[in-house]
Amino acid sequence: LSEMKKISKLRGMQDLDPTETRKIDFIEKSFDEIVNSYGYQEVRFPILENTELFKRSVGNESDIVNKEMFTFDSRSGKTMTLRPEGTAGCMRMAIDTGLIDAGQQRLTYKGPMFRYERPQKGRSRQFQQLSIEAYGFSDSSIDLEILEISDYLFEQLSVKKKMVLEINSIGSQNDQREYSNKLKDYFTKYKKELDEDSLKRLSKNPMRILDSKNEDLKNIIKKAPNILDSISKESQENFSFIKKCLNELKIDYVENPYLVRGLDYYNDIVFEWKSNSIGSQDTVCGGGRYDSLSKIIGGREANAIGFSIGLERLSLLLEDSQIPNTKSVIVVSLEDSFFLEGMRLSSLLRETLVDYSIQYSGKDKNLKSLLKKAIKKNIDFMVIIGRKEIEDKSFTLKKLASNQELKLDNFESLIKNLK
Numbered sequence: 001l002s003e004m005k006k007i008s009k010l011r012g013m014q015d016l017d018p019t020e021t022r023k024i025d026f027i028e029k030s031f032d033e034i035v036n037s038y039g040y041q042e043v044r045f046p047i048l049e050n051t052e053l054f055k056r057s058v059g060n061e062s063d064i065v066n067k068e069m070f071t072f073d074s075r076s077g078k079t080m081t082l083r084p085e086g087t088a089g090c091m092r093m094a095i096d097t098g099l100i101d102a103g104q105q106r107l108t109y110k111g112p113m114f115r116y117e118r119p120q121k122g123r124s125r126q127f128q129q130l131s132i133e134a135y136g137f138s139d140s141s142i143d144l145e146i147l148e149i150s151d152y153l154f155e156q157l158s159v160k161k162k163m164v165l166e167i168n169s170i171g172s173q174n175d176q177r178e179y180s181n182k183l184k185d186y187f188t189k190y191k192k193e194l195d196e197d198s199l200k201r202l203s204k205n206p207m208r209i210l211d212s213k214n215e216d217l218k219n220i221i222k223k224a225p226n227i228l229d230s231i232s233k234e235s236q237e238n239f240s241f242i243k244k245c246l247n248e249l250k251i252d253y254v255e256n257p258y259l260v261r262g263l264d265y266y267n268d269i270v271f272e273w274k275s276n277s278i279g280s281q282d283t284v285c286g287g288g289r290y291d292s293l294s295k296i297i298g299g300r301e302a303n304a305i306g307f308s309i310g311l312e313r314l315s316l317l318l319e320d321s322q323i324p325n326t327k328s329v330i331v332v333s334l335e336d337s338f339f340l341e342g343m344r345l346s347s348l349l350r351e352t353l354v355d356y357s358i359q360y361s362g363k364d365k366n367l368k369s370l371l372k373k374a375i376k377k378n379i380d381f382m383v384i385i386g387r388k389e390i391e392d393k394s395f396t397l398k399k400l401a402s403n404q405e406l407k408l409d410n411f412e413s414l415i416k417n418l419k
């Protein structure tokens, strides 16, 4: 066979080795435990959806729909899109399956999302989100619950000290229309300084300008009209209630009146958790209320709120040392005639030490090289059975980190010493 050219991964995609995967897995398990304890139930829905779903919900003027979607035609010519986010798909599923008609729902999902973006630290084309969504709750206690869950998760993962919670209220869709007009007047005065994207948004969706990543516009944005002057009394009161409770609960936050989030479907509370220790892609979690989404995609009227965490960005905040170690054992039998004894002992150890990893070296009897490999792989223990051990039903145990060797008379004392 002639030499074949190596096939590499696509641009913006990520491979995770066992160490990286273990970290991700630890975060996912912590997330599951916490959201389950609040009564959120896991759901799954497709990665591929009708393109129209995202156009209608996320919004035509959003970055996502404008330039970030992986869209293609199916064989029959139907246009489909790899999901860039989960909120629309989750709601679509809840409508399709009737969940939305079955009363209040607390739902959670996680998985890959796809956006055609310029790859850099904290930004890739396939990334993962951890999300929760709550449907059918109208009063602000659910807003607080959602905020509390995020706070509690980051606290539990010991990353909260590296993060800041920013909150804002963007009022009802009506309030936003009024505010958009004010913004249009304001930004029109700076037309010359706006970039191409912002100019496009100026006529179609001026609030999106506030979400611009262009550093040159930061100063103009900072002096733009404040949304809090445009929101209704009811929205003001809800926002005040939430802030008051956050104060009482000692959940620290910063108010950012220019936080609008990158998607069209939000109303009232919006929030982001940011960190300045992971580079310029600093938003780890984003969320808010989106009471109009259900109707936008053809469902009944239904209150809704949720958040999404960028798993890879959160993972950047965790130290490797925070990930609990799985204790590991390698079983070695020194003669072919004890092959099955070694196998049985390995099974017994797996049954007894359920959260350990137990490997069996099988027919490999080269103790010296086995030892070398085991130390290199940071395996904690080696259990050796040779002729002597088989005859008097004993075990030789090597503690690899301390280079200690113990002769143990029976299985009970072996287990004791493996702890």
Ligand code: ATP
Pocket (backbone or CB within 6 Å): 085, 115, 117, 122, 123, 124, 125, 126, 127, 128, 129, 261, 262, 281, 282, 283, 284, 285, 286, 287, 308, 309, 310, 311, 312, 313
């Ligand atoms: P950003 O401002 O970084 O573009 P966004 O507003 O587009 O984020 P959301 O749609 O709110 O992001 O998604 C929620 C979270 O998902 C983000 O806060 C971030 O942690 C993560 N995320 C979004 N896009 C990417 C990406 N391309 N790569 C990695 N993580 C991402």
Ligand code: MG
Pocket (backbone or CB within 6 Å): 063, 262
């Ligand atoms: Mg983005």
